[in-house]
Amino acid sequence: MIRFCFLFSLLSFACAAGEGLEKDPEPKFRVLGYLFSQDDWESGLEGIDWSVYTDINLAFIQPDRQGSFGSNEAYREAVKLAHDNGARVFMSIGGGNPPEYLAELMKPEQRDHWAEQIVSLVDRYGFDGVDVDLENSLINEHYAPFVIELSRRLKRSGNLMTAALASWNGDSISDEVLALYDWINLMSYDDTGPWNLEKPGQHAPFEMAVSDIHYYRDQRGLPAEKILLGLPFYGYGFGPGAPGSLRYWQILERYPSAYLQDSLSFPEGGVLYYNSPALIQRKTELAKEQGLGGVMIWHILADSKGGQSLLEAVKRGME
Numbered sequence: 001m002i003r004f005c006f007l008f009s010l011l012s013f014a015c016a017a018g019e020g021l022e023k024d025p026e027p028k029f030r031v032l033g034y035l036f037s038q039d040d041w042e043s044g045l046e047g048i049d050w051s052v053y054t055d056i057n058l059a060f061i062q063p064d065r066q067g068s069f070g071s072n073e074a075y076r077e078a079v080k081l082a083h084d085n086g087a088r089v090f091m092s093i094g095g096g097n098p099p100e101y102l103a104e105l106m107k108p109e110q111r112d113h114w115a116e117q118i119v120s121l122v123d124r125y126g127f128d129g130v131d132v133d134l135e136n137s138l139i140n141e142h143y144a145p146f147v148i149e150l151s152r153r154l155k156r157s158g159n160l161m162t163a164a165l166a167s168w169n170g171d172s173i174s175d176e177v178l179a180l181y182d183w184i185n186l187m188s189y190d191d192t193g194p195w196n197l198e199k200p201g202q203h204a205p206f207e208m209a210v211s212d213i214h215y216y217r218d219q220r221g222l223p224a225e226k227i228l229l230g231l232p233f234y235g236y237g238f239g240p241g242a243p244g245s246l247r248y249w250q251i252l253e254r255y256p257s258a259y260l261q262d263s264l265s266f267p268e269g270g271v272l273y274y275n276s277p278a279l280i281q282r283k284t285e286l287a288k289e290q291g292l293g294g295v296m297i298w299h300i301l302a303d304s305k306g307g308q309s310l311l312e313a314v315k316r317g318m319e
Helices: 002-019 041-046 073-084 108-125 143-156 206-219 248-254 277-289 310-318
Strands: 030-036 055-059 088-094 129-133 160-165 183-186 227-232 234-238 245-247 263-265 271-273 294-298
Touching (some): 055 129, 108 129, 227 277
Parallel strands (some): 030 055
Antiparallel strands (some): 263 271
């Protein structure tokens, strides 16, 4: 009896102690990165700093013309690696240069089938949700019905739905649709670029981040914690002698001291604009000060290695 009471006491103590144990809380400040790859997810995942990234978007996973997706065990491997490191993984559809037939898949005749196929892929490989990165002409009269249907199916299976949105196309998104997203990845960049050579200048200035946050939080009423501020890891050039577009690592490879400022001028008269580590840190600090849910990075593989890494600047901004 004494032995039984002693064991019972030990078990009671263990249970009481266990009641006080909780899982690690959700990060108060998320760092989401788009892994932009042509199905080479494995090599792209190798260099990810899992001590910083809390969410990964595989960009982009596109359907065929019928709205169906092929099998790819790389998705399962990516999900497992991320989950093992405490991160979430989303399949991202669309992008800035999507297949032209996505417009047809959003129409009533194929909408339900495509939404069903998306959710089926999420369930098959264990994705945490879907990132809707439908832009430009795809934000049309079929956008809202498609998002509503996709949301209905995803929420039924307990998965998340996010969106990549800018402020310039925000007025095309109704409050009803905006409320369906668990958060938005705010594309606070591309104010100009190679498509608009008559408007040379910084494509992602600090003032744009301030304005974009104001639009979605204050004008549209989106809770601050549902906004992830987008940070560009690339630059655009304008004028003679300037490269049209470079990833950040390419900029430093060609011009090693470029990290000291946000632009480079060329003898021929052209200028290359990008975000330096100092500007990325300042924007990260802004996101924290404004109570945002975190930051979003386009894109992971565009960063450089070493002390001048833009991800290192994000880390400093989170301190």
